Amino acid sequence: MRKIIVSEFMTLDGVIENPMWSMKYWNDQIADFKASEMAAVDSLLLGRVTYEGFAAAWPQRQGQDAYADKMNSMPKYVVTTTLAEGSWTNSRLIRENVVEEIRRLKGQPGDDILIFGSGALINSLVPHGLIDEYRLLVYPLVLGSGQRLFSDGTNTRLRLVDATPFDSGAVAMIYRPQEAAES
Numbered sequence: 001m002r003k004i005i006v007s008e009f010m011t012l013d014g015v016i017e018n019p020m021w022s023m024k025y026w027n028d029q030i031a032d033f034k035a036s037e038m039a040a041v042d043s044l045l046l047g048r049v050t051y052e053g054f055a056a057a058w059p060q061r062q063g064q065d066a067y068a069d070k071m072n073s074m075p076k077y078v079v080t081t082t083l084a085e086g087s088w089t090n091s092r093l094i095r096e097n098v099v100e101e102i103r104r105l106k107g108q109p110g111d112d113i114l115i116f117g118s119g120a121l122i123n124s125l126v127p128h129g130l131i132d133e134y135r136l137l138v139y140p141l142v143l144g145s146g147q148r149l150f151s152d153g154t155n156t157r158l159r160l161v162d163a164t165p166f167d168s169g170a171v172a173m174i175y176r177p178q179e180a181a182e183s
Contacts, residue, residue: 001106001107002105002106002107002108002109002110002111002112002113003106003112003113003132003133004045004102004106004112004113004115004125004130004131004132004133005037005041005112005113005114005115005132005133005134005135006115006122006131006133006134006135006149007037007114007115007116007135007137008116008117008134008135008136008137008149009022009137009139010136010137010138010139010149011138011139011141011142011143011146012138012139012140012141012142013142013143013144013148014148014149014150015143015145015146015147015148016117016119016146016147016148016149017119017146017147018146021139021141021143022137022139022170025139025140025166025168025169025170026168027166027167027168029166029167029168030137030166030168030170030172033137033164033166033172034067035066035067037114037135038067038070038071038114040111040112041074041111041112041113041114042074042075042110042111042112042113043074043075043076043077043105043110043111043113043114044071044074044075044076044077044113044114044115044116045076045077045079045102045105045113045114045115045118045121046076046077046078046079046115046116046117046118046121047078047079047080047117047118047119047120047121048078048079048080048081048082048083049117049118049120050116050117050118051076051078051080051083051086051088051091053117054071054088054116055086055087055088055091058071058072058088059072059088059089072088072089073089073090074090075090075091075092076088076090076091076092077092077094077101077102077105077113078091078092078093078094079094079098079118079121079124080093080094080095081095098124099125099128099130102125102130103130106130112132115131119147119148119149119151120151122149123150123151123154126150126154126156129177129179131177132176132177133174133175133176134158134173134174134175134176135172135173135174136149136172136173136174136175137170137171137172138170138171138172138173139169139170140169140170156177156178157177157178158175158176158177158178159175159176159177159178160173160174160175161174161175161176162174
């Protein structure tokens with residue numbers, strides 16, 4: 001069965017919103033981490049807000065590098081109640097029965113599915129046990145406000161399975177839900 005993997009740029013205080021603040025920490029180590037992550041998946045699962053931001057930016061990078069080419073060509077599943085159509089290549093909308101549709105996607109053959117951003121979507125999937133792994137690039141920065149990865153009331157036990165510090169001060173931490181980590 002395919003895994004759903006959450007990948008986030010996050011501050012020490014948990015903010016994931018508009019991570020342009022992460023760029024001053026970018027280095028070859030982080031680029032390699034992200035390239036390896038992208039190579040292991042074959043599709044994206046996105047909330048509407050993240051999708052719209054990505055759809056406005058990534059098509060302009062087509063042909064610039066392998067990462068951008070994969071982002072643009074791979075299937076993109078978009079959870080939305082407001083979009084009428086997906087304008088970005090290979091976009092498919094999920095408008096209803098979200099939990100059932102995502103379970104169906106997980107059961108299909110293929111590589112893992114990656115979620116970037118999409119905090120509201122992630123928080124809607126956590127209670128259903130649909131997130132298999134969290135890859136958090138935590139940056140040495142406190143913003144004090146902004147959208148956080150987990151909303152108030154989220155209750156899930158995670159187990160650290162790997163941690164890699166980068167020269168820039170960021171740390172890649174990989175967590176799995178406690179029950180998944182124990183099996």
